[in-house]
Amino acid sequence: MSINVVFAQQSSWIRVNQLGYLPEGKKVVVWVTKGEKSVKSFQVVDAQTKKTVYRAKVNKVFGKYGPFTKGARLDISAVKKSGTYYVVTDDGTRSPLIKINEDVYKGTADFALRYMRQQRTLFNPFLKDSCHTHDGFTMYASSVGLPDSTRIDVAGGWHDASDYLQYSTTSANATFHLLAAYRDFPFVFGDEKQANGLDGKNGVPDVLDEAKWGLDWLLKMHPQPNMMFNQIADDRDHASMRLPGQDSLYGRGHERPVYFIDGNPQQRGKFLNNTTGTSSTAGKFAGAFALGYHLLRDKDAQYAAILKEKAKTAYDYAYIKPGVTQTVSVKSPYIYAEDNWVDDMELAETMLYTITRDEKNLQKALEYARQEPVTPWMIRDTANHYQYYPFINLGHFELAKVTQGEIRKEVLDYYKKGIEYVWSRAKENMFYRGVPFIWCSNNLTTSFAIQAYWYRQLSGDVQYEELEQANVDWLFGVNPWGTSMVYGLPADGDTPTDPHSAFTHLHNYPIDGGLVDGPVYASIFNSLIGIKLSKPDEYAEFQSDLAVYHDDFGDYSTNEPTMDGTASLIYLLSAKEAESKKKLLTNSVQ
Structure with a gap:
């Protein structure tokens, strides 16, 4: 069992809105994999009590997209009670923590x-x-x-x-x-x-x-x-x-x-x-x-x-x-x-x-x-x-x-x-x-x-x-x-840390709230003048022939x-x- 879990963690992920979700709003997380195994069901677990609060079947599995062989949309809109949760799929993939409350966008x-x-x-x-x-x-x-x-x-x-x-x-x-x-x-x-x-x-x-x-x-x-x-x-x-x-x-x-x-x-x-x-x-x-x-x-x-x-x-x-x-x-x-x-x-x-x-x-x-x-x-x-x-x-x-x-x-x-x-x-x-x-x-x-x-x-x-x-x-x-595409938002999330900005590059000043350019077609990235990554690519396993994004000062096309x-x-x-x-x-x- 432990071997299967490790395999799932390395080849499958669940992407969530790191800010969180409004209780009455639409709430969907996305399961993706680079493997061949699919998913048929999932459950939502209360992170505090460890009790399952919602179970559902996966309605549709999508085919290849970007670096992934397949993926699925997991609708958790039925969970309306404020709290902190995580999603687990039947292949053993577990999501990051998911916040649901009325204040996720406050401020x-x-x-x-x-x-x-x-x-x-x-x-x-x-x-x-x-x-x-x-x-x-x-x-x-x-x-x-x-x-x-x-x-x-x-x-x-x-x-x-x-x-x-x-x-x-x-x-x-x-x-x-x-x-x-x-x-x-x-x-x-x-x-x-x-x-x-x-x-x-x-x-x-x-x-x-x-x-x-x-x-x-x-x-x-x-x-x-x-x-x-x-x-x-x-x-x-x-x-x-x-x-x-x-x-x-x-x-x-x-x-x-x-x-x-x-x-x-x-x-x-x-x-x-x-x-x-x-x-x-x-x-x-x-x-x-x-x-x-x-x-x-x-x-x-x-x-x-x-x-x-x-x-x-x-x-x-x-x-x-x-x-x-x-x-x-x-x-x-x-x-x-x-x-x-x-x-x-x-x-x-x-x-x-x-x-x-x-x-x-x-x-x-x-x-x-x-x-x-x-x-x-x-x-x-x-x-x-x-x-x-x-x-x-x-x-x-x-x-x-x-x-x-x-x-x-x-x-x-x-x-x-x-x-x-x-x-x-x-x-x-x-x-x-x-x-x-x-x-x-x-x-x-x-x-x-x-x-x-x-x-x-x-x-x-x-x-x-x-x-x-x-x-x-x-x-x-x-x-x-x-990753979030907004510098410092949320504070506890994966957000840009090395944007193409003199403020951060020269003096390490935070550029709180700045929305970076975002991913581009790989064909665009490969055609631009003067781009050279300054460090190993932390998102290398998620790049593809479709699109790329780099949290790297050297990439002015996606991270400025x-x-x-x-x-x-x-x-x-x-x-x-x-x-x-x-x-x-x-x-x-x-």
């Missing part, structure tokens, strides 16, 4: 906010020091009377990832997610920080402080009705790993370049990017400014009035030249190659409607929604880096909220179609994995979970609830590698935390925490 959104504060530029509360105070000098802005190298004040905002570039498109999306989290779930956030991010209450939920930090920078990046900028710095930033400071990489002392949005192609290494217009970034600005206006008008009327005006001028800027704005690189070909923009205009029109109540805005929003009903990566199961961004159509949610009847149903059906595309792939494997393993796959996973959540909340259709939860579970351990992905995660975690407070939840999203 997690605030925890992830730590990473956002750590990514602040101008004043960085984690370092208690200022950085990048000299930004910046203009590029491509001569058409509005700013010759190249003109000084302009755009200091502030967030660093984008583990490097110190700053992008308007990711920052506007992050700001919108933070604002939406506060709007939809204000009761889950605490007030432990001042506006500058240092310790101390200021009467404002910390998530709103962080969102306003983003808004403040977006205002600087849209200083005049005829001026909007798309990024600060470029890939010359990658010359070295360092803490944020006074960079001297661009030939003008400590100033960094600030790239103007003119709607025309700009530099991409030796070539030009595929910019076609001004709409993608400007549409995101308009949406964030409009939502900021609504949430702040009763708190700071003067500031809100500025946001209201900027929402309108950003909206006008989006129509200067309809099309997409891509980012700039100088040395390498890697950029945020965003290729869609009508989703951003749907959001802009919808949010402008909430200000103007002009039916023309609503009609235009619906026209844009019909042009891209489903975010293309869901259909294609692949995409280039940030090709379809945001990874979720925010406009559909906002449009559904302000419409009724057939129009609302039409928009929600668009969400359903996207979910169905992913489900058609997900139902074929034990992890219910239908999200592609492209660069930043965790960001897509988070966005998809939010889309499924929004669809469920607004339609009342619960048929995709298990798929929705499977994507949440993936982020916290129900994946081939059995991102600011915008973390902002999306903050929304998702706040939604999950709110699920344990259903009465308040119902009022917050209708």
